Amino acid sequence: MNPVVVKLSGGAIEDPIVIANLMPALQELAAKQPLILVHGGGKQVDAHFAHWQYPVEKKNGLRVSPAEHMPLITAVLAGQVNKQLLSAAKVVGMNAVGVSLADGDSAVCSPHPDASLGAVGIVDPGKGKMMQALLGAGFVPIVASIALDQQSQLRNVNADDAAVCLAALTKAQDLLLLSDVSGVRDAEGKTHASMTKAQIQQEIANGVIQGGMIAKVMAAMQAAAQLGKHVTIASYLQPDAIRRYAHGQDIGTHILAV
Numbered sequence: 284m285n286p287v288v289v290k291l292s293g294g295a296i297e298d299p300i301v302i303a304n305l306m307p308a309l310q311e312l313a314a315k316q317p318l319i320l321v322h323g324g325g326k327q328v329d330a331h332f333a334h335w336q337y338p339v340e341k342k343n344g345l346r347v348s349p350a351e352h353m354p355l356i357t358a359v360l361a362g363q364v365n366k367q368l369l370s371a372a373k374v375v376g377m378n379a380v381g382v383s384l385a386d387g388d389s390a391v392c393s394p395h396p397d398a399s400l401g402a403v404g405i406v407d408p409g410k411g412k413m414m415q416a417l418l419g420a421g422f423v424p425i426v427a428s429i430a431l432d433q434q435s436q437l438r439n440v441n442a443d444d445a446a447v448c449l450a451a452l453t454k455a456q457d458l459l460l461l462s463d464v465s466g467v468r469d470a471e472g473k474t475h476a477s478m479t480k481a482q483i484q485q486e487i488a489n490g491v492i493q494g495g496m497i498a499k500v501m502a503a504m505q506a507a508a509q510l511g512k513h514v515t516i517a518s519y520l521q522p523d524a525i526r527r528y529a530h531g532q533d534i535g536t537h538i539l540a541v
């Protein structure tokens with residue numbers, strides 16, 4: 284059975300109560316089908332940057348990541364956040380393993396076309412052997428969005444893009460992007476049940492979709508096209524919605540493949 288890929292942003296891990304409430308629902312999902320958890324950690328990186336007085340600069344939701352900041356970014360995403368999530372997974376008895384996009388050559392990583400972003404990477408599916416081996420052995424891979432490029436340089440990858448890459452790599456049956464909002468909101472603040480490509484382009488152009496949500500809907504559109512099916516944007520603050528999802532119900536906003 285092909286896996287479900289679930290992406291959690293850093294906000295989900297920041298509050299121990301939020302992650303403690305969410306993990307049992309994810310464990311219910313893992314009991315029904317193979318699961319890959321991909322995580323971000325933007326908030327945690329921001330906090331460490333503040334501590335070390337590094338400037339936090341983002342362009343269209345992507346962090347400007349000078350190469351000299353990569354050791355800290357890697358330590359936070361592939362170290363602290365990855366292992367915090369692993370620890371929360373173990374609490375609910377999840378059979379989890381913490382890795383990154385760089386492990387097993389899971390991603391082919393190239394420099395982002397906007398060179399002013401520094402060591403930001405874009406990723407395509409790489410080798411599936413390690414992920415398949417882990418899933419086949421009943422593990423839940425917990426994956427940090429740190430990759431290695433062709434020159435073996437560490438690169439910072441937006442975690443939504445990392446999730447899209449792994450969904451394509453594993454021909455996922457579903458991709459769920461979990462953020463702090465119940466879905467994509469319209470101009471009146473109501474959550475869209477579904478959105479077409481044309482609707483998304485229009486709402487970006489008229490400023491209803493902004494900031495980090497732009498990167499997320501772009502990633503979701505790419506994944507929907509690659510997987511040939513809708514991708515779901517939903518909230519990590521609503522474990523009951525995840526339970527409903529585990530039982531086959533629709534939640535959040537469906538980003539359609541058309």
Ligand SMILES: Nc1ncnc2c1ncn2[C@@H]1O[C@H](COP(=O)(O)OP(=O)(O)O)[C@@H](O)[C@H]1O
Binds near residue numbers: 463466495496497
């Ligand atoms: N139309 C919209 N619908 C929902 N959220 C939106 C919209 N436009 C902007 N946002 C913002 O995008 C945020 C989610 O993006 P971001 O914080 O980058 O996600 P992540 O959870 O991956 O870090 C929401 O918290 C919200 O403030």
Ligand SMILES: CC(=O)N[C@@H](CCC(=O)OP(=O)(O)O)C(=O)O
Binds near residue numbers: 328
């Ligand atoms: C290139 C880039 O922007 N990388 C992100 C990676 C983490 C991430 O995406 O975290 P969230 O999902 O919590 O936002 C960053 O450094 O913040």
